Every structure is written in structure tokens, then in C-alpha cells.
Amino acid sequence: MRHVLDIDNLTPDDLTTVLDLAEVVPAPQVMAGRGAALIFEKPSNRTRNSTEMAVVGLGGHPVTIRAEEIGLGVREPVRDVTMVLAQYHAVLGARVFEHRVLEEMAALDVIPVVNLLSDVAHPCQALADLLTLRQRWGALAGRTLAWVGDGNNVARSLTLAAAMSGITVRVACPPGHGLDEVALDAARGFGPVEVVATPADAVAGADVVVTDTWVSMGQEDQQAARLDAFAGYQVNSKLMSGAGPDAVFLHCLPAHRGEEVTAEVIDGPASLVWAEAANRMHAARGLLQWILR
Ligand code: CP
Ligand code: NVA
Numbered sequence: 001m002r003h004v005l006d007i008d009n010l011t012p013d014d015l016t017t018v019l020d021l022a023e024v025v026p027a028p029q030v031m032a033g034r035g036a037a038l039i040f041e042k043p044s045n046r047t048r049n050s051t052e053m054a055v056v057g058l059g060g061h062p063v064t065i066r067a068e069e070i071g072l073g074v075r076e077p078v079r080d081v082t083m084v085l086a087q088y089h090a091v092l093g094a095r096v097f098e099h100r101v102l103e104e105m106a107a108l109d110v111i112p113v114v115n116l117l118s119d120v121a122h123p124c125q126a127l128a129d130l131l132t133l134r135q136r137w138g139a140l141a142g143r144t145l146a147w148v149g150d151g152n153n154v155a156r157s158l159t160l161a162a163a164m165s166g167i168t169v170r171v172a173c174p175p176g177h178g179l180d181e182v183a184l185d186a187a188r189g190f191g192p193v194e195v196v197a198t199p200a201d202a203v204a205g206a207d208v209v210v211t212d213t214w215v216s217m218g219q220e221d222q223q224a225a226r227l228d229a230f231a232g233y234q235v236n237s238k239l240m241s242g243a244g245p246d247a248v249f250l251h252c253l254p255a256h257r258g259e260e261v262t263a264e265v266i267d268g269p270a271s272l273v274w275a276e277a278a279n280r281m282h283a284a285r286g287l288l289q290w291i292l293r
Contacts, residue, residue, distance in 0.1 A: 001109050001111075001112055002112050002290070002291045003106040003109075003112055003113045003114075004112075004113070004114045004115060004123055004287065004291065005099070005102050005103065005106060005113065005115045005118075005121065005123070006115065006120070006121035006123050006156070006157055006160065007121070007123040007126050007127070007157050007160045007161045007164065008160050008164070008186055008190075009123075010164075010290075012164040012165065012190065014290065015127075015130070015161065015164055015165065016165075017286075017290055018127060018283070018286040018287050018289075018290045019127070019130060019131050019134060019283070019286060020286070021285070021286035021287075021289040021290055022127070022131055022279070022282040022283050022285055022286030022287075023131075023282065023286070024286075024289070027057045027058055027285055027289075028058070028289065029058060029059030030058050030059070030288070030289055030292050030293075031055055031058035031059050031060025031061075031090060031288065031292065032058075032059035032060065033059075033060075034059075034060045034061070034089070034090040034292075035060060035061045035062070035063055035088055035089040035090060036051070036055040036060055036061070036062045036063070036089055036090065036091045036092075036093060036288070037063050037065060037085040037088070037089040037091075037092050037093070038051055038052065038062055038063065038064045038065065038093045038094075038116065039065045039066075039067055039070070039072060039081075039092070039093070039094040039095065039096075039116075040064065040065070040066055040067060040094075040095045040116070041067040041072065041094075041095055041096050041097055042095050042096075042097065042117070042217045042218070043217065044095060044116070044117075045253075045254070046252075046253060046277055046280050047095060047116050047117060047124065047280065048064055049281075050124075050128075050277075050280035050281035050283075050284050051093055051116065051124070051280075051281075051284045052064060053281050054281050054282075054284035054285040054287075054288055055288065057281070057285050058285060058288055058289065060090065063089070067096075072101075073101070078101055078104050078105060079104065079108060082104075082105045082108050082110065082111065082113075083108065083110060085111065086108075086110040086111035089111060090111075090112075090292060091111065091112045091113075091114060091288060091291060091292065092105060092111045092112065092113050092114070093113075093114040093115075093116045094113065094114075094115070094116055095115075095116040095117045095118070096117075096118050096119075097118070097119060097218055098118070098119060099115075099118040099119055099120040099121065101118075102115050102118055112291045112292070114287065114291070117153060118153060119153060119216075119218065120153055120156065121153050121156055121157045122153045122154045122156075122157045122252070123157045123161075124280065124283060124284055124287065125154055125157060125158070125252045125280070126154075126157035126158045126160070126161035126162075127161065127283035127284075127286070127287060128276055128277075128279040128280040128282075128283040128284075129158055129161070129210070129250055129252070129276060129279075130161050130162070130165055131279045131282060131283050131286075132250065132272050132275050132276045132279045133145075133167075133208060133248075133250075135275070135279075136248060136272065137207070140162075140165040140166060140167055141165065141166030141167070142166060142167075143166075143167045143168070143207040143208070144167065144168045144169075144170065144205065144206045144207050144208075144244075145158070145162045145167050145168070145169050145170070145206065145207065145208050145210060146170050146171075146172070146199075146202040146203040146206035146208070146209045146210065146243065147159065147169065147170070147171045147172070147173075147202065147210050147211070148172050148173075148199045148202055148203065148209060148210070148211050148233055148235055148239070149172075149173065149211040149212055149214060149230060149233045149235075149260050150173060150177050150212055150213070150214055150216070150226075150230070151171065151173040151177055151178040151179035151180070151183075152212060152216050153216065154212045154252050155171070155173075155179055155212065156179060156183045158210060159171065159179060159183065159184075159187045159193060160183070160186060160187045160190070162187075162191075163187040163188070163189075163190035163191035163192070163193055164190045164191070166191060167191070168191065168192045168193075168194075169187065169191075169192070169193045169194070170193075170194045170196050170201070170202040170203075170206065171193065171194070171195050171196065171202060172195075172196050172197070172198055172199045172201060172202035172233070173195075173233075174229045174230055174232075174233060176229070177226075177229060177230070178195060179195075199232070199233055199235075199239055200239065200242050203239055203240070203242050203243040203247075204242055204243070205242075205243065205244050206243045206244055206247055207243075207244050207246070207247055207248070208247060208248050208249070208250060209235055209239070209240060209243050209247060209248075209249050209250075210249070210250045210251065211233075211235045211251055211260045211261055212251065212252055212260065213254065213255070213256055213259070213260060214226050214227060214229075214230040214233075214256070214259055214260050215227070215256075227259065230259075230260070233260070234259065234260060234261065234262065235249065235260065235261045235262070235265055236261070236262040236264065236265060237262065237264050237265060237268075240265055240270060247270060248270050248271070248272050249261075249265055249266065249268075249270045249271045249272065249273070250272055250273065250276050251266060251271075251273050251276070252276070253273060253276075253277060255273070
């Protein structure tokens with residue numbers, strides 16, 4: 001059974017297969033008559049809508065569930081919720097505060113489990129980002145990706161996915177907010193990942209610059225300290241001018257203009273954020289096909 005808790009649950013070849021499947025038109029109706037349960041402990045715009053429409057695109061029926069309506073781990077243990085949803089659905093997606101909840105679901109091995117974002121990883125976003133870059137460049141290998149800002153869930157999955165795809169990764173994060181050694185080691189098992197001292201070092205000549213919010217969901221109580229810590233890590237026109245001449249900009253969204261990115265960059269010609277958002281749906285269709293094969 002195929003569980004996708006982070007992108008390295010796929011091999012590099014699997015990852016390419018998922019990107020290929022994302023572009024198959026018309027989409028095979030592999031979910032005809034089948035359901036997908038999508039549990040959300042946190043808000044979502046892109047992940048909910050793109051995953052629901054991916055399921056619809058494969059002929060299936062999505063059921064989105066706010067965690068509080070089923071009392072995940074409160075009204076019923078995670079185990080019992082998973083066992084029951086496995087009776088009705090072909091796949092279970094979940095957005096959770098604690099990654100271990102996904103591990104508990106997957107360990108039961110009764111239904112394929114997909115991480116729709118946890119505190120640790122966001123593999124569906126990484127797939128969409130690579131799809132967006134592949135559409136722009138034609139091929140991924142040999143390119144350079146700069147991550148500037150928080151070494152968070154999105155950074156972890158994208159660093160892994162990029163390294164798996166032959167992209168060199170350069171990461172610049174403020175002290176205390178970098179990718180952890182486990183994530184770096186995992187990514188370095190696939191390809192070069194450099195931790196550099198400054199955002200300018202990261203973007204120098206890069207083909208793509210990527211950032212994310214400085215305050216992730218669940219960190220709202222740390223907002224003031226985080227805004228302080230990340231000052232100097234904003235992706236603005238001056239920083240982008242140090243990247244390669246055809247460099248593009250990605251952001252998973254939601255974005256905070258004036259914090260991690262300026263309006264000039266995210267709403268400017270280098271930005272691919274709308275294609276990136278659209279590709280959440282296509283990538284999810286590819287991933288679901290691969291899982292249900
Ligand atoms: N990028 C992303 O996961 O967006 P949502 O939080 O709106 O799903
Ligand atoms: N790092 C962000 C991503 C949101 C899509 C968060 O976890 O809130």
C-alpha cells in the first residue's frame with residue numbers, strides 16, 4: 001500500500017512518474033465510484049480545492065471533513081477513525097498539526113494515507129512546484145533552487161523533491177530556523193544541498209527563488225519574535241536581481257506581501273504562483289493515479 005507522508009516515500013523514478021501522470025489528458029477515471037476522505041485540522045484554500053477537484057477529475061467523490069466535526073483523537077481515537085474511513089474510501093488525506101498522527105494512520109496500512117500538510121512536511125506542494133518548474137524549463141536536472149526564509153514543512157519537502165530531481169539546492173535561513181539535520185541528510189542522499197550564510201548567497205545565479213510565510217499555521221503566538229528573526233530574509237527586487245537572468249519565483253501561498261515577499265516580486269513577471277497553484281490540482285491527480293495503480 002502506498003502512503004505519502006513525505007516526498008521521499010517516492011523514489012526519484014516514482015516522482016517523475018507522478019509528474020508525467022499529472023499531465024495525462026484526459027485523466028483516466030481510476031476513482032470512478034470510489035471516495036477520498038480529506039481530513040483538515042487546519043484551514044486550507046488550495047489543498048482542499050485542488051485535492052477535491054483532482055478526485056473529481058479521476059471520476060471519484062471527495063468528502064472533506066473538518067477534524068472537529070469528527071473529533072479526531074477526541075471523540076474517537078485516530079485508529080478508529082482511520083479504520084472506519086477505510087471501509088468507505090479508496091484514499092485518506094489528512095492535514096494535521098502533528099506528523100505522528102499521519103504515521104499512526106499509515107501504520108495501520110488499511111488505506112493509502114496522503115499528507116495534506118503537517119508540521120514536518122508538505123509533499124503535495126513539492127510535487128506542484130516541480131511540475132511548475134518542469135513546465136517552464138522542460139527538464140529539472142542541472143538547475144539551481146534557492147530557498148530563502150523559514151526551514152519549515154514546505155522547505156523540507158521541496159528540498160527533498162528538488163534533490164531527488166537533480167536540482168542543486170541552496171538554503172538560507174535565519175539562525176535557529178534552518179532545516180534540521182535529519183532533513184538535510186535525507187536530501188543530501190539524493191543530491192547537493194548547501195546551507196549558505198545569506199539570502200544573497202542562496203540566490204546568486206539561481207534559476208528559481210522560493211520562500212514561504214514566516215509564521216506557519218500553529219505558530220501564531222510566535223508572530224512578533226518570528227517577524228523580528230526573519231527581517232533581512234525578504235524576497236524583494238534587489239534580492240531577485242542577484243538570481244539568474246531568467247530566474248522565476250515560487251511561493252506555496254498564502255503570501256504576506258511586505259513580509260517574506262514584496263508585491264513587486266510576487267505580482268511581477270518572474271512570479272509563477274498562479275501556475276503553481278493550478279498545478280496543485282494536476283499534481284494531486286498524478287499522485288492519486290500513482291497511489292491507486
Ligand atoms: N499551499 C497550500 O497548501 O495552501 P492551503 O493552506 O490554502 O491549502
Ligand atoms: N508553512 C505554511 C504552509 C501553508 C501552506 C504552514 O504550515 O502554515
